[in-house]
Amino acid sequence: MEPLVRARGLSKSFGDLVAVDNIDFDVQPGEAFGFLGPNGAGKSSTMRMIGAVSPPTGGELSVLGMDPQRDGARIRARLGVVPQESNLDEELPVDENLLVYGRYFDLPRPLIRERIAELLDFAQLAERAGDKVTTLSGGMKRRLVIARALINQPDVVILDEPTTGLDPQARHALWDRLYRLKQQGATLIITTHYMDEAEQLCDRLVVMDKGKIVAEGSPLDLIAQHSTREVVELRFAVGEQDAALPRLEGMAERVEALPDRVLLYTEDGDKTADAIHSSALEHEQIVVRRSTLEDVFLHLTGRTLVD
Numbered sequence: 445m446e447p448l449v450r451a452r453g454l455s456k457s458f459g460d461l462v463a464v465d466n467i468d469f470d471v472q473p474g475e476a477f478g479f480l481g482p483n484g485a486g487k488s489s490t491m492r493m494i495g496a497v498s499p500p501t502g503g504e505l506s507v508l509g510m511d512p513q514r515d516g517a518r519i520r521a522r523l524g525v526v527p528q529e530s531n532l533d534e535e536l537p538v539d540e541n542l543l544v545y546g547r548y549f550d551l552p553r554p555l556i557r558e559r560i561a562e563l564l565d566f567a568q569l570a571e572r573a574g575d576k577v578t579t580l581s582g583g584m585k586r587r588l589v590i591a592r593a594l595i596n597q598p599d600v601v602i603l604d605e606p607t608t609g610l611d612p613q614a615r616h617a618l619w620d621r622l623y624r625l626k627q628q629g630a631t632l633i634i635t636t637h638y639m640d641e642a643e644q645l646c647d648r649l650v651v652m653d654k655g656k657i658v659a660e661g662s663p664l665d666l667i668a669q670h671s672t673r674e675v676v677e678l679r680f681a682v683g684e685q686d687a688a689l690p691r692l693e694g695m696a697e698r699v700e701a702l703p704d705r706v707l708l709y710t711e712d713g714d715k716t717a718d719a720i721h722s723s724a725l726e727h728e729q730i731v732v733r734r735s736t737l738e739d740v741f742l743h744l745t746g747r748t749l750v751d
Contacts, residue, residue, distance in 0.1 A: 451506075
């Protein structure tokens with residue numbers, strides 16, 4: 445099938461600053477496609493170009509078979525956008541937030557009312573339809589923003605950090621709603637800082653760093669390509685880690701020393717743990733776990749904090 449979004453050599457510059465640097469990607473119908481990367485990697489600039497609100501500086505971009513620079517209004521009419529901030533009208537009731545938004549698309553009021561009932565049921569907010577937004581919890585507001593983005597029955601839903609600031613229960617409730625959207629055939633484009641969220645929701649994703657795509661694939665493929673099957677986490681008493689590092693060489697495919705622990709990347713965590721115990725190396729804690737997308741992300745983009 446033809447991709448719903450297709451980019452070739454896509455670039456975006458702001459003066460001398462290159463925010464997006466010659467990237468290629470496709471988003472297929474019905475898939476959940478993710479953009480991961482540290483702050484300043486170019487994710488938001490890419491999303492704004494896809495959303496037809498920021499023109500590319502160079503390269504080719506097709507969204508729904510159209511050119512965002514020439515057909516921006518037609519593209520936006522077929523997109524659903526969930527911004528990072530829940531920019532709801534908090535003085536209006538829940539249902540009127542959807543009504544007002546639906547009128548932006550020139551939808552007839554009877555159709556909007558029908559869609560409101562469906563979407564509030566989907567978002568598990570039907571009982572709060574007449575309540576002001578100010579009375580909702582953070583998780584309820586995020587579900588309402590997603591419901592609002594679906595009022596025009598969009599072909600593509602763009603979600604920018606959909607669960608930022610939510611507690612674990614609210615995040616999982618929102619994941620359930622997004623998973624249901626996937627089951628209904630919706631195409632999702634997601635940016636997130638949560639690696640577990642990307643693993644749960646994304647069929648495919650790209651990792652961006654300094655404006656470039658440094659890796660692409662499914663979460664499992666990326667873990668297989670850029671990490672090992674398991675990781676052993678080793679903690680030492682204060683002041684003893686540096687002295688222990690030389691004795692860990694050769695016990696794993698890769699050894700990474702962090703300020704508070706040492707990570708040993710290995711295909712067989714139990715075997716590596718047994719080797720550590722047999723070496724009589726004194727340590728305070730040892731944990732064997734599977735490799736995650738976070739291991740891949742930090743390996744590709746580094747652990748330096750980016751403001």
